[in-house]
Every structure is written in C-alpha cells, then in structure tokens.
Amino acid sequence: MALTSLKERVRAAASTASTEDIRHDRGEDVEETPAGHDQAASGVDWIGLYRAEVEAALPKHISADLFFAALRPTLPKLRNCTPASVLQAVITCARFGLIPDGTQAVITADDRIATFIATYHGYIDLMYRSGLVKSVVTGLVYEGDDWNWEPTAPAPLDFTHRPDVLASKKDRGVPLFAYAFAWLEGGVRSAVAVVTHEDAEETRDEYSRAYQRAEQTGAKNSFWHTHFDDMHLKTAVRRMAKLVPKSAELRALVAVEQAAEDGKPQILAAIDPETAALEADARQAAKAAEASQDRPVPRLAVKGGRSRAKPRRRNRDRNKR
Structure with missing residues (x-):
C-alpha cells in the first residue's frame, strides 16, 4: 500500500x-x-x-x-x-x-x-534488510578480557577482542567499553565504533529525556536505568550506523x-x-555546524600521557586465574 x-x-x-x-x-x-x-x-x-x-x-x-x-x-x-x-x-x-x-x-x-x-x-536487523551490510559484530569489553585497539592499523588487525567466556562475571570485572563494526558487500569492513562507559553516561545524561524525567520523578524506570548494558550497546551500534551506507x-x-x-x-x-x-x-x-563554532581549540597531546576517555590495551601476558 x-x-x-x-x-x-x-x-x-x-x-x-x-x-x-x-x-x-x-x-x-x-x-x-x-x-x-x-x-x-x-x-x-x-x-x-x-x-x-x-x-x-x-x-x-x-x-x-x-x-x-x-x-x-x-x-x-x-x-x-x-x-x-x-x-x-x-x-x-x-x-x-x-x-x-x-x-x-x-x-x-x-x-x-x-x-x-x-x-x-x-537496528542491526534493518541494516541487514538494506542489503548493504552483510554482518554486524558488537559486544562489551570487560576488565578481564584480552583486547587490542589500534585505529591506525589496517582492518581487521586494528581491533581484536578475546573474551574469557569461561570466567565468572566477577572475574571479568566491569564493562570498559562497547564496540560495533560491520562487514559490507564485497568484503569491506567498516571502522570500529567505540563507546566508553563514560561516553554512554554522557549520551544518556545529555540526550535521553526519558532518563531525565525518570530521575526527576524518582521512578528510575527508563531503559537507561533498567537495561544500561543494552543501551550502551545500542549507542555503539547507532554510532557505527553513521559509518556504513x-x-x-x-x-x-x-x-x-x-x-x-x-x-x-x-x-x-x-x-x-x-x-x-x-x-x-x-x-x-x-x-555539526553549531558544534564547529563552539568547539574549543584542542589541546596538544602530552608525550607519554593517556586519554581518560579512550580504552587502553590490556596486558596479554597477565597471570591467568
């Protein structure tokens, strides 16, 4: 119709x-x-x-x-x-x-x-229906997982995630960040979208009116309250959707x-x-136009410094539990 x-x-x-x-x-x-x-x-x-x-x-x-x-x-x-x-x-x-x-x-x-x-x-289902996306990979990286992210390396060597699926939730620790990427028609892979826990909280606080209302009323029943991990993953998937057709x-x-x-x-x-x-x-x-006018001049990186908002590489040779 x-x-x-x-x-x-x-x-x-x-x-x-x-x-x-x-x-x-x-x-x-x-x-x-x-x-x-x-x-x-x-x-x-x-x-x-x-x-x-x-x-x-x-x-x-x-x-x-x-x-x-x-x-x-x-x-x-x-x-x-x-x-x-x-x-x-x-x-x-x-x-x-x-x-x-x-x-x-x-x-x-x-x-x-x-x-x-x-x-x-x-969101992933709609990506598949478009015929432009062949596969979508998303997940949460925990403290105890083995992972590496080097944005300047060629795909697929730029990102790896090896979760310890046999470890208990307690041993895996807290979630560090969510990620999402897609394999496209012709075998091309998209860039990896990474959303730290802090990024997710900032998105929630700034853009979710449902969360804000639930906080104001004390109900605390928004999806950000009841399904934070799912919303964290959704934020990564939505960010990745901007990187694919x-x-x-x-x-x-x-x-x-x-x-x-x-x-x-x-x-x-x-x-x-x-x-x-x-x-x-x-x-x-x-x-984007408004943000470009208001964005402050970026600070130069300090040699040896680490960004608080970016994930860090885990030690692959850590002692196994």
Missing part, C-alpha cells in the same frame, strides 16, 4: 485525538476513548479494531498474527497511556517491521505517552526515536520515511 494511503488511514484512525494529544503535550487532559472504541471491550483489546491499519503498515514478510501475539502482553502495561499514542506507537513499530517482543523493539509508557523504541537488535528506512528510524525524545509524534516520521530522513540529515548538519 502506498505511503500516502497509509498516511490517510492513520490520520483517520486517530481522528478523534485532539491536536494537543497528537502533539504529545504531557500532563494535559486528553480524550481517553479512540474512534470506534466499544465500551464493552475488555481492557485495551480495542487495538484489535485497528488491525487493518496495522496490517497495512507491516512489510509483506512480517506476519500480522506474529506481530499481534508479541504485542498483546505489552498492552496492559500501556493502560494509563493516551489511546492515540498507543495506536501511533503500534503503527510506528509495524511500519519498520520490528516485532515488539523486547528483542527487536519495545513499546513502553513514558509519562502517559506510549513510545516505540528499537533495540540494538532492531544507510537506507532511508534506517535514517528514518533515527528520526523517529529523536521525535520521541523531543516529545513529538513518532508516527509522522514513520509514515513518511524519506522526508524524515532528509530532516534528520538536516538537523545533524545544523548541529
């Missing part, structure tokens, strides 16, 4: 939502009953009334029955969310063909607004998640991915 047709059906399905509801202003009274909702319907089963709209959004290779089976356990957790936001989050998830089972994607409640969030597995769909996914952080409807980006991708590129270019 054409995107314009899908856009019309989505707008019709959410026609009873007020402008304030669509805009996702939090804390205001909004209409609690979507169009065509049967008052006798139990719980949040009303989403089934929009099965046709969800099926229209799903790619052909995704089973609607599988999608709804994965969605059903999530719906009770969204009881306090506005119906329009639930409908839009569900259709947005369907638009990208990701299953809301907690592996590829989740739909979570964020201050009465249902929000679609792709996991790092979901991107489809319009992958760029649209970035725009959709940014819309959620900005308090804007995700569905508008999901049903018009090409426009969303162009807008996302324009915003990134504007940010």
Whole structure:
C-alpha cells in the first residue's frame, strides 16, 4: 500500500485525538476513548479494531498474527497511556517491521505517552534488510578480557577482542567499553565504533529525556536505568550506523526515536520515511555546524600521557586465574 494511503488511514484512525494529544503535550487532559472504541471491550483489546491499519503498515514478510501475539502482553502495561499514542506507537513499530517482543523493539509508557523504541537488535536487523551490510559484530569489553585497539592499523588487525567466556562475571570485572563494526558487500569492513562507559553516561545524561524525567520523578524506570548494558550497546551500534551506507528506512528510524525524545509524534516520521530522513540529515548538519563554532581549540597531546576517555590495551601476558 502506498505511503500516502497509509498516511490517510492513520490520520483517520486517530481522528478523534485532539491536536494537543497528537502533539504529545504531557500532563494535559486528553480524550481517553479512540474512534470506534466499544465500551464493552475488555481492557485495551480495542487495538484489535485497528488491525487493518496495522496490517497495512507491516512489510509483506512480517506476519500480522506474529506481530499481534508479541504485542498483546505489552498492552496492559500501556493502560494509563493516551489511546492515540498507543495506536501511533503500534503503527510506528509495524511500519519498520520490528516485532515488539523486547528483542527487536519495545513499546513502553513514558509519562502517559506510549513510545516505540528499537533495540540494538532492531537496528542491526534493518541494516541487514538494506542489503548493504552483510554482518554486524558488537559486544562489551570487560576488565578481564584480552583486547587490542589500534585505529591506525589496517582492518581487521586494528581491533581484536578475546573474551574469557569461561570466567565468572566477577572475574571479568566491569564493562570498559562497547564496540560495533560491520562487514559490507564485497568484503569491506567498516571502522570500529567505540563507546566508553563514560561516553554512554554522557549520551544518556545529555540526550535521553526519558532518563531525565525518570530521575526527576524518582521512578528510575527508563531503559537507561533498567537495561544500561543494552543501551550502551545500542549507542555503539547507532554510532557505527553513521559509518556504513544507510537506507532511508534506517535514517528514518533515527528520526523517529529523536521525535520521541523531543516529545513529538513518532508516527509522522514513520509514515513518511524519506522526508524524515532528509530532516534528520538536516538537523545533524545544523548541529555539526553549531558544534564547529563552539568547539574549543584542542589541546596538544602530552608525550607519554593517556586519554581518560579512550580504552587502553590490556596486558596479554597477565597471570591467568
């Protein structure tokens, strides 16, 4: 089905939502009953009334029955969310063909607004679908692991990671950094994206409004609170995605998640991915331009000094436990 047709059906399905509801202003009274909702319907089963709209959004290779089976356990957790936001989050998830089972994607409640969030597995799945990426490797490097990173060395000698998979979590120590790289069509490998623990915390503190709200309210229930390692890996995968050829769909996914952080409807980006991708590129270019004006003059490296933010090479000859 054409995107314009899908856009019309989505707008019709959410026609009873007020402008304030669509805009996702939090804390205001909004209409609690979507169009065509049967008052006798139990719980949040009303989403089934929009099965046709969800099926229209799903790619052909995704089973609607599988999608709804994965969605059903999530719906009770969204009881306090506005119906329009639930409908839009569900259709947005369907638009990208990701299953809301907690592996590829989740739909979570964020201050009465249902929000679609792709996991790092979901990002990787979209990379594979593009046909441009053949393999993605990502992981966490722990204190007890054997690893080496030399960005100036030729691939694949620039990065190696040999985890001690038989060691206990206690013996492996704390995570030092997350990494991600991709093998592309023709056997070319991308650069390695490295995100230290400190980098991840800075990204969380600066860009995640869900985390900020959870901190302010004391709920501490954002994904950064409950699944820090997964978000750490996702940050590395998203950074790596900038280093490989991107489809319009992958760029649209970035725009959709940014819309959620900005308090804007995700569905508008999901049903018009090409426009969303162009807008996302324009915003990134504007940010880069602003940053170049504000960036201080870099300090010269001190001979023998070490950067606190960069990973250090582990000693390969350390005593084995």
